[in-house]
Amino acid sequence: MKNILSIIALSLAVAMSAEAAVVVIGAPGASDISASEAKKAFLGKGASSATVYELEEGNPARSEFHSKVTGKSDSQLKAFWSKQVFTGKGNPPATLSSASAMKSTIAANPNAIGYIDEADLDDTVKVILKP
Amino acid sequence: MHIRHPLHFALKALPLAITAVLLPSQVLADEATEERIAQLEQQVRDLQKQQTASLTDSFTFNGFMSGAYVTADNNSGYLGTSTSADFSEESKLGFQATFSISDQTQAVMQLMMKGENDWDVEAEWAYVSHRFNNGVQIRGGKLRVPLFMYSDYLDVGYAQPFARPPEEVYGAVPFTTYIGGDVSYDVEFDDSTLTIQAFGGESEEDNTDIKNIIGANVMWTDETWTLRAVYGQTTLDGSISRTIKIPSQDPSSGLPIEIDAQLTLLTLDNEKATFSGVGASYDNGQFLAITEWTRSEVDGKYTDVDSGYVTLGYRINAFTPYITAAYYESQDDNERVVVDAQSALIAAIFNGQRTAYSAGLRWDALDNLALKFDVTYANDFGDTSGGFQSNILQQYDDVTVYTVKFDVVF
Numbered sequence: 242m243k244n245i246l247s248i249i250a251l252s253l254a255v256a257m258s259a260e261a262a263v264v265v266i267g268a269p270g271a272s273d274i275s276a277s278e279a280k281k282a283f284l285g286k287g288a289s290s291a292t293v294y295e296l297e298e299g300n301p302a303r304s305e306f307h308s309k310v311t312g313k314s315d316s317q318l319k320a321f322w323s324k325q326v327f328t329g330k331g332n333p334p335a336t337l338s339s340a341s342a343m344k345s346t347i348a349a350n351p352n353a354i355g356y357i358d359e360a361d362l363d364d365t366v367k368v369i370l371k372p
Numbered sequence: 373m374h375i376r377h378p379l380h381f382a383l384k385a386l387p388l389a390i391t392a393v394l395l396p397s398q399v400l401a402d403e404a405t406e407e408r409i410a411q412l413e414q415q416v417r418d419l420q421k422q423q424t425a426s427l428t429d430s431f432t433f434n435g436f437m438s439g440a441y442v443t444a445d446n447n448s449g450y451l452g453t454s455t456s457a458d459f460s461e462e463s464k465l466g467f468q469a470t471f472s473i474s475d476q477t478q479a480v481m482q483l484m485m486k487g488e489n490d491w492d493v494e495a496e497w498a499y500v501s502h503r504f505n506n507g508v509q510i511r512g513g514k515l516r517v518p519l520f521m522y523s524d525y526l527d528v529g530y531a532q533p534f535a536r537p538p539e540e541v542y543g544a545v546p547f548t549t550y551i552g553g554d555v556s557y558d559v560e561f562d563d564s565t566l567t568i569q570a571f572g573g574e575s576e577e578d579n580t581d582i583k584n585i586i587g588a589n590v591m592w593t594d595e596t597w598t599l600r601a602v603y604g605q606t607t608l609d610g611s612i613s614r615t616i617k618i619p620s621q622d623p624s625s626g627l628p629i630e631i632d633a634q635l636t637l638l639t640l641d642n643e644k645a646t647f648s649g650v651g652a653s654y655d656n657g658q659f660l661a662i663t664e665w666t667r668s669e670v671d672g673k674y675t676d677v678d679s680g681y682v683t684l685g686y687r688i689n690a691f692t693p694y695i696t697a698a699y700y701e702s703q704d705d706n707e708r709v710v711v712d713a714q715s716a717l718i719a720a721i722f723n724g725q726r727t728a729y730s731a732g733l734r735w736d737a738l739d740n741l742a743l744k745f746d747v748t749y750a751n752d753f754g755d756t757s758g759g760f761q762s763n764i765l766q767q768y769d770d771v772t773v774y775t776v777k778f779d780v781v782f
Binding site for chain 2: 311
């Protein structure tokens with residue numbers, strides 16, 4: 242029993258350390274944002290002027306980002322946006338197909354924020370929040 | 373004698389060595405080029421996408437659809453069901469077009485086709501909204517009456533955890549839209565939002581004018597907890613009539629038949645009606661709890677109702693099993709004194725009580741498709757019809773309804 246538990250604990254630890262960290266990025270001149278600002282921006286709330294970009298559905302970084310920042314699972318997020326869309330309250334952010342597309346889009350717009358896996362970072366963009 | 377000079381070897385080996393040295397960098401260069409090309413292609417695709425998007429930026433189209441199979445173990449009439457399979461009662465198709473007139477102004481139109489209305493096309497939402505820089509939003513046109521937590525997306529089954537919002541609460545008010553306007557204001561806190569909304573307008577249902585609707589609600593949410601309170605009032609003017617089946621005899625054959633008769637039961641002479649409700653929900657991504665309680669009161673003999681429900685759910689990957697307990701109870705039965713046949717009929721129709729228990733499962737089978745299974749058992753009708761007009765003879769004292777449903781958004 243003890244063995245099984247330690248195996249489970251170990252594999253959990255491995256799974257957690259293997260999980261790459263997602264980071265919120267902005268253009269090189271962008272200033273840092275707080276976790277709650279990021280949450281609001283990505284749920285289309287508040288009077289934020291930032292243009293928000295998401296990775297496409299099915300991208301692991303997307304699920305990780307939302308579990309950390311907005312606290313919503315894929316299906317909850319889908320249900321959330323159906324509520325917003327069908328009550329005319331807002332539309333989901335535009336999506337980009339890859340980390341490199343995300344970087345080039347964010348780098349080109351000082352007002353834009355997005356997120357990528359930390360492993361895909363380079364100096365064209367700046368990390369503005371490590372959730 | 374030919375002596376192989378080491379250099380000879382070296383010379384022969386040179387091209388090979390060069391190739392061997394160059395190959396990895398060549399391969400690397402190719403890979404880099406390919407990656408660069410892939411990146412550029414991606415950028416072109418994204419730019420094309422953005423360009424196409426900018427052409428259609430002003431317009432967005434969305435839709436949703438539900439298909440339901442509902443059947444009951446008797447003909448008491450709960451949810452309009454019967455023992456025969458019914459595919460149309462809760463099936464619906466909706467399209468929504470949103471046109472952005474400017475960054476802050478948009479026009480929204482939602483067209484619905486419902487099985488229960490013979491698939492006639494009706495606009496559930498048709499309004500123009502404008503958001504001011506200070507966070508105030510105004511809307512005008514045809515809007516949903518925001519009485520319940522799920523009022524705004526009543527027909528979008530995908531956005532609801534259960535197969536349907538509990539009928540005990542949601543069936544207590546017979547109209548869902550109004551013509552008028554609302555003003556709402558979002559107060560943003562650090563980690564939560566408080567929305568204050570005031571609304572006013574008018575509506576119509578059958579032969580009743582629902583005039584001078586005015587109300588307000590407040591909702592606070594941090595996306596895990598949601599708390600809500602609402603108050604509304606209106607003036608009802610007109611008459612309440614029901615189609616009653618009267619047992620009769622076929623004059624030629626003498627066989628028993630039923631005749632449909634439209635009967636005016638009550639006249640409403642500018643009667644005041646009020647509605648109040650509170651609701652709360654908790655959703656941490658895994659555990660889900662929702663509760664609402666409402667009270668509606670109408671001057672005169674029309675039913676005053678208290679109703680409420682509690683739903684608990686638990687997400688296990690794509691599956692969300694849930695249970696619901698709900699009740700509905702008319703509060704003013706003593707105002708409908710039975711003195712003759714007419715008053716007996718009025719009492720039989722407007723007195724009603726029941727408790728309902730549901731067990732269900734939501735399965736997020738695909739990205740935008742949820743399948744739902746639900747069994748709802750209602751009993752505790754007391755000495756009433758349970759609130760079902762088709763059960764005014766109190767033939768049934770309980771009912772079980774089975775639902776299989778799919779909800780899609782696109």
